Amino acid sequence: MIHRYATFIKAVNLTTDYIILNISMVLSYFIVDKSNFFWINNKNYLPIVLVFNLIWLLAANITGLYEHVLNKDSIKTYRGVIKTYFIFVSFICFTIIILIGTKPYFITREYLFYSLALFGFLLGLWKLIFLGIRKSDRTSLIDNRNVVIVGGGRIGYDLYHFFDQNKERGYNLIGFFDDHSEKVKDKHLYLGNTDECISYVIANKVDEIFCTLPNSKADKIEKLMLDADKNLIRFKFIPEYYDYAKKPTYIQSFGHIPVISVRPEPLENILNRAIKRLFDCVFSIFVILFIFSWLFPILAIIIKIQSPGPVFFVQLRSGRDNNPFKCYKFRSMRVNSDSDKKQASRNDSRITKIGAFMRKTSLDELPQFFNVLMGNMSVVGPRPHMISHTEQYSQLIDKFMVRHFLKPGITGWAQIKGLRGETKDTESMLKRVEADVWYLENWSFLLDLKIIFLTFWGTIKGDENAF
Template identity: 75%
Template sequence: MIHRYATFIKAINLTIDYIILNISMVIAYLIVDKSFIMWINNKNYLPIVLVFNLIWLLSANISGLYESVLNKDSINTYRSVFKTYLIFVGLICVTIIIIIGTKAYFITREYLFCSIALFGFLLGIWKLIFLTIRRGDRRVLMDKRNVIIVGGGRVGEDLYNYFKHNPDRGYNMVGFFDDDPARVSDVDLFLGKTDACVDYVISNKVHEIFCALPSTEAQSIERLMLEADKNMIRFKLVPEYYSYSNRPTLVQSFGHIPVISLRPEPLESVLNRCIKRAFDIVFSLFILVFIFSWLFPILAIIIKLQSRGPVFFKQVRSGRENENFKCYKFRSMKVNQDSDKKQATRGDSRITAIGAFMRRTNIDELPQFFNVLIGNMSVVGPRPHMVSHTEQYSKEIEKYMVRHFLKPGITGWAQVNGFRGETKNTEAMSNRVEADVWYLENWSFLLDLKIIFLTFWNTAKGDKNAF
């Protein structure tokens, strides 16, 4: 099947891209510094190598460069490469030239330009070679496998439609076997009764059997399993309980007992939680020490001068496991009685001049890094809502409470995808909840880095929903 090769091809692409990146850096070092051996022992050079490699990995994750490597056409492949390269160059410039500084590691701007330009040139040539090879061998990589489905009910029909609409999975559906021909919607696909299934598979070079019989047919299922094993035929069960959910599910084994979870939750892993928490602490300390420390007194004076009231705005919001906590912000509004019930709207008269600036640039959220250090928030996660909104939308949106499996975040997947700010109706909130649940099911450390980058990017270019 194509997806068996996709991971391998993805790994090959990633590996060769990294080889090209590092060769480009070495060649640039030899050209600019005219040193043919010393680069190996240069301790100031090695951290730059690490920075380049990590930034390329982050850039590729942001752009999705290595997704669907076998399916993207040539134009989309080069578009992804170009997009990734631009992000890479941008991050290199920001990280090394602005934040770290070239003098810190005794490298020159000429070296940076030479290595980046050489990498782009070699990367373009490699992708051309890859596309040429793929064009000739894609059919081989597809590895089409003939399969049959035992059971022509709704489950079998759904599986057939999946094969039909997803040819890239590499399955060639030959037909159905069922004791009741009427259950097969397409008469031309009916191959016989279940007793004749294994003989047909052996005679016609069928590679796999997908059994979609109901659990009431346990004896028939067990007999087919045994016969398939005896004849070295791959046998796969399609459980009925998939119908309880129309989303990807997670099946775990408790001994010999299969247990299905409604959704995967990467942050249920202790290791993943530790990684996320460690990053939260380090990132929050960095922001509080290097940004908040000098910005706070300036903003405090301006906030006080523009309106009466405290510098900080404290509001009880819904947190993880729906436990309430005090969320901190710089006060961006005049003190009013509706702050715990009414959302900010475009042109809201309650917002002060400095408040409008802080809200557009997300500066008003900076005190929430104290919430992150305390442990009731994370840098990335679903935005915490007012308690009144939790009570309202939990009754109107089915998945609303699922987002509370996670710690709320300062920024999140919903926010970088345009679902921030005022939620005028239930549909707007439903879109936000859907994005939050997707984040819950697909969390990774690189995804968090991607969201943080997109948050800064959206702030720099301006977000129409920020007011």
Template identity: 75%
Template sequence: MIYRYATFIKAINLSIDYTILNISMVIAYLIVDKSYIFWASNKNYLPVVLVFNLIWLLSANITGLYEQVLNKDSIRTYQSVFKTYLLFVCLICFTIIIIIGTKAYFITREYLFYALALFGFLVGVWKLIFLAIRKSDRNLLVDARNVIIVGAGHIGKDLYHYFKTNTDKGYNVLGFFDDEPEKVIDRKLYLGSTDNCVDYVITNQVDEIFCALPVSDSGKIEQLMLDADKHLIRFKIIPDYYINSKKSMFVQNFDHIPVIAVRPEPLESMLNRMVKRLFDFLFSCFVIVFILSWLFPILAIIIKMQSKGPVLFVQLRSGRDNLPFKCYKFRSMRVNSDANKKQATRNDARITRIGAFMRRTNIDELPQFINVLMGEMSIVGPRPHMISHTEEYSKLIDQFMVRHFMKPGITGWAQVKGLRGETKTTEAMMERVEADVWYLENWSFLLDMKIIFLTVWNTVKGEKNAF
């Protein structure tokens, strides 16, 4: 269905949830605090407010709490709320108790209990109220529209089929207008010639005109557009050519010239690239200084004890724009001649004991933070493939090279969806490529945070394809 106020209601939901969260924190502060310092003046309290608010935003983004708020039924709504709240509590406890420490801001476990319990209760009551309001006023939110299609060629027929198979979109197609009646298969849907179109719309309460005429009829299209504007009728043009796929495309305007890009690329924005690069730099510095600095010598000794060869495995892999770069990993296999052409398999005899542990826990990938620091990789992105695999699969999979529009990553959307490890079939690689292209088209900083969280979570619980 078309919802007039979908974005507005989503914003209302988010705003009320945040209001409830902060009210809960203030009430818990008043219950627990004995210093009698006004909460807004307490410098130790305000950073905790920031942490709570940011973690709720991250949790809601990971679970998709605010997506399709008008479409989810009551059970799915409460499932989303429960998952978000549970994740929120876990992240709060981990962040404050383990990372920040309760002493730093004089946070007590009693305060955490009161704030989280009160927030959980109040947000549960609010969602119950929201569902009741939504049920009673749902009809006011639906915007069903009567439309007609001008042009009964293959484009017009495709559009009609879309509206008929996607009734939830709310479009009611009354019929076609075309100067060639034989193009309309169902005679009941033929409403007349294009010259009669505007008169019909005026007398039959039609909300929109969808024009699917070919570009050769540009004169008719311009006249219809002018007539629609004169009578306050919404007029939409379907391009004479479009790619026959289900993915969205991105339209830009070069002055009066519309340009259709086959895919949106958020990281083409300089600001987005700067944000991603800054995070990559800071995060990689943290890992190198606080983890690799002491873990590297320990693993180096164990790797050397278990097999001969270098500590690091260095391999040429395909990077951004398909430029090769040296990718670093802790060596998890015995030195062998197949390393640059054969993937690791389950129970692979080449893998050492420490190598098996490192691969299960993804520790072998840690040296790639050096690649990230050098700007050759990103923390999140498509996994870099061996040069030989790039050459092989680029011939078999049409979109394979698209993943090289961006830097490869230590982890990625395909990996957290379980599409990792050995690819025995072309179909398995195709699924991985589709996930990588989806990430390219839908990148956001919060999506990166979600992928990093899921990577850590999957490592803790274990993955069947990690070997």
């Protein structure tokens, strides 16, 4: 969306919310605390301030509160605020009351109630004021521009339909220029041949030219571009290649040479990979030491009692760059000869009673945290498939192999979207692949935290596709 002040307004929203949050905490401190100890000198209080601020940032990123602040109507805006607030309160209660405890910081439950209630009230009031201001000034914030399109072919009409369907972008299409008038289906939009474009644009105060001519017209394109520069008119070129990529793309510059990637890959950045790997190691060590260590002997005994065979199920699966690796799980089925070919299905007779419980709660995946430590897997990523499934679906789904650009994960975007369990047809697998590719293109550390939280929440709530 092209708004003059979109980034500025997003920053104002975020900053104001943080000011309100911290004012609420300070006011609550004075209401509850009966001592004369000034809040800024209270070393026990300041860590709680940090926790509150970080958790609000996490909650806002999970809900996308600050995205499209000029777009969302009042109902969606308040729905997002309420959703973010309740996630924030849940995280605060879980972190402070359950994990940290109130005594170490001398923070009482009374203080938590006052600060959260006051923050909720002031936040709601501020959003009401913001929506009122936005309603009166939203039109002035949009950067309206008159534009023309050079080239009346299919690419030009695709662009025309985009402008028509996204009026909030602020582009007002005047018409088309093309040397072949029959290419422009809407005759009232035909303005003349390409040689007349610059003079028309100057005379009618057009702001931008969008050129959709093919590469074979390079001489004409170059002349239009130079003339536009001379007359202070913005010139934008839509390359023919766009026909092959029906989605947003990523452009880099190698010197003066533009290089267009089919998709953005945030994890190609070495810093992002280092952050993800560090988190994987820390999180896996925490799970292994504090959950796996005491749960393993209990589950191992029950698995052994209910059916003969090993405690662990080890299977070759497809990893990053399609390199096979040994994936570890708690064995949830009776030993059978079909485990490398046949997926688990609902009411599968091979699944033991403890196996059904482990699969429902995803406890059978716990040994994969050792895979994460070994570097075969990540905490979050596309789920690893059996080798036979990789071979099968790579022939049926064009983008199936793209998911193997990443390390497979214990949980992933597809799983929290309900795309888990048995894949009965190609359509089911296609949806899973699309979700995995979306994750590849949109990775962020906060997205990983969101997926982990929603996985944990889904385990508590229950998932009908987990069997």
